[in-house]
Amino acid sequence: MNCFPEPTYAVFVDGELPPDEARRIEAHLLACGECRALVEALRAESRLLADLLQEVEPEVPPELVAPPARPRWMDFAWTTAVILGVAASAQAAYSWFSEVETVPGIGWLNPFSLGLQVQLFFASLFYLLREGASMLASLTATISALLVAIAFIAGVVLLRRWRQTPRFLLVTFSLLLVLGLAQPAAGVEHRAQKKGDIVIGENEVIDDTLVLHAEHITVDGTVTGNLFVFGGDLSLKGTVKGDLFAFAGNVRLKGTVEGNVFVFGGNTEVSGRVGNSVHAFAGNFLLPQGAEVGGDAISFAGAATVDGEIKRDLLSFAGATTIAGGVGRHVRTHTEALRVKSSARIGGDLKAVVDKQEKVEISPEATIGGKKGITVKPGTAARYKSPPFYMQITLGLGIVFLLGLFLRWLFPFLFSGVLNTAGDVGKAAGIGFAACVVPPVAALVLGIILIGIGILADVVLISILIPILMVVVWLLALYLSKLFVALSLGQVVFRREPGKPAPFVLPLLAGLVVVYIAINIPIIGGMLRFIVWILGLGIATLAAWRHYRRRAAA
Amino acid sequence: MKSETNGMESGGELDALVRRARQGDAEALGELYRQLRPRVFGLCRHLLGSREAAEDAASEVFLKAQRAMKTYDSALPFPRWLLSIASHYCIDVLRRRRLEQRLFHPGEIESEEPAAQRLSPLAEVMQAERRDHVRAAVEALPERYRLPLVLRYYSELSYEQIAGTLGLNRNHVATLIFRAKQELRRSLQRQAVSLAREPVQ
Numbered sequence: 001m002n003c004f005p006e007p008t009y010a011v012f013v014d015g016e017l018p019p020d021e022a023r024r025i026e027a028h029l030l031a032c033g034e035c036r037a038l039v040e041a042l043r044a045e046s047r048l049l050a051d052l053l054q055e056v057e058p059e060v061p062p063e064l065v066a067p068p069a070r071p072r073w074m075d076f077a078w079t080t081a082v083i084l085g086v087a088a089s090a091q092a093a094y095s096w097f098s099e100v101e102t103v104p105g106i107g108w109l110n111p112f113s114l115g116l117q118v119q120l121f122f123a124s125l126f127y128l129l130r131e132g133a134s135m136l137a138s139l140t141a142t143i144s145a146l147l148v149a150i151a152f153i154a155g156v157v158l159l160r161r162w163r164q165t166p167r168f169l170l171v172t173f174s175l176l177l178v179l180g181l182a183q184p185a186a187g188v189e190h191r192a193q194k195k196g197d198i199v200i201g202e203n204e205v206i207d208d209t210l211v212l213h214a215e216h217i218t219v220d221g222t223v224t225g226n227l228f229v230f231g232g233d234l235s236l237k238g239t240v241k242g243d244l245f246a247f248a249g250n251v252r253l254k255g256t257v258e259g260n261v262f263v264f265g266g267n268t269e270v271s272g273r274v275g276n277s278v279h280a281f282a283g284n285f286l287l288p289q290g291a292e293v294g295g296d297a298i299s300f301a302g303a304a305t306v307d308g309e310i311k312r313d314l315l316s317f318a319g320a321t322t323i324a325g326g327v328g329r330h331v332r333t334h335t336e337a338l339r340v341k342s343s344a345r346i347g348g349d350l351k352a353v354v355d356k357q358e359k360v361e362i363s364p365e366a367t368i369g370g371k372k373g374i375t376v377k378p379g380t381a382a383r384y385k386s387p388p389f390y391m392q393i394t395l396g397l398g399i400v401f402l403l404g405l406f407l408r409w410l411f412p413f414l415f416s417g418v419l420n421t422a423g424d425v426g427k428a429a430g431i432g433f434a435a436c437v438v439p440p441v442a443a444l445v446l447g448i449i450l451i452g453i454g455i456l457a458d459v460v461l462i463s464i465l466i467p468i469l470m471v472v473v474w475l476l477a478l479y480l481s482k483l484f485v486a487l488s489l490g491q492v493v494f495r496r497e498p499g500k501p502a503p504f505v506l507p508l509l510a511g512l513v514v515v516y517i518a519i520n521i522p523i524i525g526g527m528l529r530f531i532v533w534i535l536g537l538g539i540a541t542l543a544a545w546r547h548y549r550r551r552a553a554a
Numbered sequence: 555m556k557s558e559t560n561g562m563e564s565g566g567e568l569d570a571l572v573r574r575a576r577q578g579d580a581e582a583l584g585e586l587y588r589q590l591r592p593r594v595f596g597l598c599r600h601l602l603g604s605r606e607a608a609e610d611a612a613s614e615v616f617l618k619a620q621r622a623m624k625t626y627d628s629a630l631p632f633p634r635w636l637l638s639i640a641s642h643y644c645i646d647v648l649r650r651r652r653l654e655q656r657l658f659h660p661g662e663i664e665s666e667e668p669a670a671q672r673l674s675p676l677a678e679v680m681q682a683e684r685r686d687h688v689r690a691a692v693e694a695l696p697e698r699y700r701l702p703l704v705l706r707y708y709s710e711l712s713y714e715q716i717a718g719t720l721g722l723n724r725n726h727v728a729t730l731i732f733r734a735k736q737e738l739r740r741s742l743q744r745q746a747v748s749l750a751r752e753p754v755q
Contacts, residue, residue, distance in 0.1 A: 007732045014706070016713045016728065038675075045675035045735065046707065052688050053600060053708040416606075423651070424606075546606075550613040 003035050004028065006042075013042045198231075200238065209242065217248070219255070226259070234265075236272070243276075251282075260295070268301075271308070280304075285318070289325065304335075313348075321352075323366075330370065338374075340366045353377060384522070397516050404483040404508055413547035414540050415487055415504065425535070432481075432538025439474040443467040481536025482519075486511030488539060572632045576623050587616055590633060594640045600704040601644035603693055611647060615640045637709050641719055648697055676739060691741045699734035702727050 004012075004025060011017050012025050029036045189206060191198055192213040200206065200221040209225030215232040219240075226242035233250035236257075243259035251265045258275035268282040270291050277295035278287075285301040287293070291308025296315065304318040307325045314323070316333040323331065324341040330348035338352050342365035349370035354360055357376050408415050447467035490507025519529040568589070574582035594615050598608035619639055626635055676688065692700065705716045713727045720727070 007728070010732045010735070011713075011728050014713070014731070016724075041675040048676055048688070049692075049703070049735075049738075050707040050710070052685055053692065053704060054596070546610055546613075549610065549617070552613070552617060 003032060006038065009035070009039050009042055013039060013046055202238070227257075277312075287325065291325075338362070340368075342366055344368075346370070349373065351375075393516055393520060397512055400480070400482055401509060401512055403480060404487075404512075405505075407480065407483065408504065411544075414543050415484070416543050416546070428535055428538030428542055430538070431541050432534035432536065435537040435541050436478070436534055439470055443470040443474070446470070477537055477540065478533050481533045481540065482512065482515050483508065484536040484539040484543075485532045486515045488535075489514055568632060569628075572626070572628070576626065583620060586632075590636055591616070593633060594636060597637055597640050597704065597708055598644050600692070600708055601641065601701060602647060603700070607647070611640070611644055615643050618643065634709075638719070641705060641709060645701065645720065648701075674739070675735070676742065687742060687745055688738070691738050691745075694741065695734060695737055699730060699737055702730045703734040706731055 008017070008021075009025070012022060017025065029039060189208045190211045190213075193215075196214065197216040197218065198212050198214040199217075200210075200212075200219045200223070202220040204221035206221065206223045206225070208223075209228070210223045211228040211230075212219075213230045217229055217231045217234045219227065219229075219234070219236045220238045222239045222241070224241045227240045227244045229244070229246040229248055231248050234246050234248045234252070236244070236251075236253045237255045239255055240257045240259070244253075244257045244261045244263075246262070247264045249266045251263050251268045253261065253270045253274070254272045256273045256275075260276045261270065261274050261278045261280075263278070263280045263282060265281075266283045267286075268280045268284065269286045269288065270278055270280075270293070271288045273292045273294075275294045278293050278297045278299075280297070280299040280301060282299070282301045283303075285299040285304045287297065287306045287308040287310070289307045293308070293310045293312075295311065296313045297306070297310045298315045300317045302318065303320045303322075304316045305322045305324075306314060306327070309326045309328075311328040313329045314327045314331045314333070316331075316335060318333070318335050320337040320339075321333045321335040322339045322341070323344045323346070325343070326345040326347075328347045331346050331350045331352075333351070334353045336355050337359040338354055338361065340346075340350070340362040342363040344363070344366040346367065347369045349372070350362075350368050351371075351373045352360065353375045355377055357374070360374055362372070444467070450467065487504070487508050488511070490509070490511030491503070493510060494503045494507040515532060519525050519532060521528065568586075571582045571586050571589075575586055591612055595608055595612040598611035598615070599605065602608050602611055615636070619636055622639070626632070692703065695703065701720060702716050705711045705719060706713075711719070713724050713731075716722075716727045717724045722730075
C-alpha cells in the first residue's frame with residue numbers, strides 16, 4: 001500500500017478527515033513505521049503549537065484590573081443626589097448674590113453680574129494667550145484666573161478622587177446650565193428692525209435691559225439696565241446705567257455709560273464718559289480729548305489713540321499706539337509703533353514691547369510717574385547669543401518635567417503611549433490635528449451662542465465657564481503635548497523589558513531634552529513645535545480614548 | 555481540555571454567572587470580565603500581533619458582548635461564544651487596516667507552491683528560549699497563515715468553524731493551516747542555522 005502525502009496526515013491529526021478515510025489511514029499506519037513516526041511528530045507539533053499559543057504573556061497595566069462592580073442604582077442615586085445638591089446651592093447662591101446691593105462702583109465685582117462674567121471670559125482668554133504678567137495687575141484678570149483655576153481643580157478632583165465619570169460631570173454641568181438659563185429673563189426688552197433705523201429718543205427712558213438689532217441705531221435716551229446692540233452702526237448720546245455690549249461696524253459713544261463697555265467693532269470712538277472699564281476689539285480705537293474712562297482701557301486694535309483720560313490702566317495690543325492724554329496708573333503695550341506725545345501724563349509705569357527701537361517716540365516733555373521700560377523683541381539671531389535664553393529653556397524644561405510627573409500621578413493612563421508603528425504615528429497625527437484645531441473653534445462658537453442665550457436670560461456666568469474651561473484645557477494640553485512626544489522618543493532608547501512596566505522618568509527627561517532642542521532650532525524649530533503639538537495631542541487623545549473604552553468595558 | 559479550564563472556574567459556576575449577567579447583574583458581568591478577559595486578550599494578541607491593539611480589542615469585545623448578551627444562546631459554551639465575537643472583531647480590525655478589504659484570495663491559496671524541501675515537524679521538547687522563538691515566528695507569520703492557525707490551536711475551532719469565520723471553504727482552511735506550519739518550520743530552521751553559525755560566547 002502507498003503512503004499518504006503529509007498534508008493528509010496533518011488533517012488526520014487534526015481529526016478532520018471523513019471517517020472512512022481516517023480508517024484507511026489508521027490501517028496504513030499499522031503497517032508503515034515511517035508514517036507512524038511522521039504522524040507522531042505531527043501530533044507533537046500540534047500539541048506544541050496549542051501549548052505555546054495558550055501561554056500568553058499577561059497584560060501589563062495593573063491599574064486596569066476591573067474594579068469591583070457597584071450596583072447601578074447606587075451610581076444613579078449618587079449622581080442624582082449630587083446634582084440636586086449642587087444645583088440647589090447654585091440656585092441659593094444665585095438668588096442671594098443677585099439681591100445683594102453692593103457699593104456703587106464695585107458692583108461689577110459681584111460674580112453674578114453680567115459685566116464681570118463677560119469680562120471674565122475675555123480677560124482670561126487674553127490673560128492666557130498673551131503674557132499674563134501685565135494683566136495680572138488688573139484685578140479682574142486675577143479673579144478670573146483664580147476662578148478658572150478653581151473650576152479646573154474642582155473638575156479634576158471630582159473626576160479622580162471621587163471617581164465620577166465624565167458623563168456625570170457633563171450631566172451636572174448641563175443641569176446647572178439649564179438652571180442658570182432658566183432664571184427668569186426679567187426686565188429684558190427686545191427691539192429689532194431688520195432694515196432701517198432704531199432711535200431711542202432723547203426723553204425716552206427704558207427701565208430695563210435693552211437689546212437692539214438694526215442697521216442704524218441711535219440712543220439719545222436713558223437705559224437703566226444693560227444695553228446690547230447688534231448692528232451696522234451705533235451712535236450713543238444718551239445714558240446707559242448698566243453695561244454696554246456693542247457688536248457693530250462703527251461705534252460712537254458721546255454719552256455716558258456707567259458700567260463697562262465692550263465693543264466688537266470696526267471703528268470705535270469713545271468720546272463721552274465711561275464709569276468703569278472699556279474693552280475694545282476694533283480696527284481703530286480712539287479716545288479723543290474730553291473722553292473719560294473710570295476704570296481700565298483694554299484695547300486690541302489696529303491703531304489705538306488715547307487723547308482723553310483713563311483713570312486706571314491702559315493695556316493696548318495694537319499696530320500703533322499713540323498716547324497724548326492721561327492714564328492714571330500703568331501703561332502696558334505690545335505694539336509695533338509707540339508714540340507718547342508731550343501732553344501725555346502717565347501716573348505709573350510705561351512698559352512697552354516693540355519690534356524696533358526706531359518705532360518708539362517718547363516726548364521728553366511727557367510726564368511719566370513711574371518707571372519707563374521699553375523692550376525690543378530680540379531678533380532671532382541675537383536670541384541664541386544671550387545666556388538668559390538658555391536659562392529660560394532649562395527652566396521651562398524643568399517645569400514641564402515636574403508637571404509630567406504630576407500629570408502621571410493624576411492620570412497614569414495618558415502615558416500608555418502607543419507609537420509603535422508608522423500607522424500609529426499617522427493615527428496620532430490625524431487625531432492630534434483635529435485636537436489642535438477643533439477645541440478653539442468649538443469654544444468660540446459655543447461662546448458666541450452662549451453669550452447670545454445668556455444675554456436674553458441675563459445670566460452668563462455658568463454658560464461662559466464652559467468655553468473658558470475648554471480653552472484653558474486646550475492651551476494646557478498644547479503646552480503639555482511635549483511630554484507625550486518626549487516619552488515616546490525616550491522609550492525608543494530606554495526600551496521596556498519584557499514583563500516589566502515601561503520605564504518612565506529617564507525616558508521622559510531624555511526625550512524632553514531632545515524635544516526642547518528640536519523646537520528651538522532656528523527656522524525649522526517653529527515647524528517642529530507645531531508637529532510636537534499635533535503628535536503629542538494625538539498620543540494623549542488616543543491614550544485617553546483607549547482608557548475610556550477599557551473603563552467602559554470593565 | 556486545557557483551553558476550557560484556562561483561567562476559569564468550573565463550568566457550573568460559570569453558567570450561573572452567565573445567567574445572572576444576562577439578567578443585567580453588573581457584579582456577575584464584572585466577574586465574567588475578570589475571569590475571561592485574559593483568554594480574550596490572548597486570542598486578540600495572536601490575531602492582531604500587538605499588545606496595544608489586543609488590549610483595545612479585548613475591551614471592545616467585552617462591550618460588544620455586553621450589548622449582545624440577550625442574543626447569547628446557552629447551547630454554546632459561553633467562552634466559545636465570547637471568543638467567536640473576539641475573532642470576528644479582530645478579523646474586522648485586520649480588514650480595516652488594509653486598503654483592500656479581502657484578507658484571503660482563494661485563487662492564491664490554491665496556486666501556492668508547496669515547500670521545495672522537506673521540513674520535519676517541530677519537536678515537542680524544546681528549551682524555554684526556543685519557545686520564545688516559536689512564538690515570535692507565529693507572530694511574524696502573514697495574516698493568511700496566522701489567522702487559521704490561531705483559530706485552530708488557540709480557539710480550538712474545527713476546520714468547518716474556521717472556514718465559516720474566515721469566509722473560506724474547508725479545503726482552503728486545511729491548506730492554510732498546513733502551509734502555516736511549514737512556514738513556521740522554515741523560519742525556525744533558518745534561525746537554527748544562523749544560531750548554529752554564531753560562535754558560542
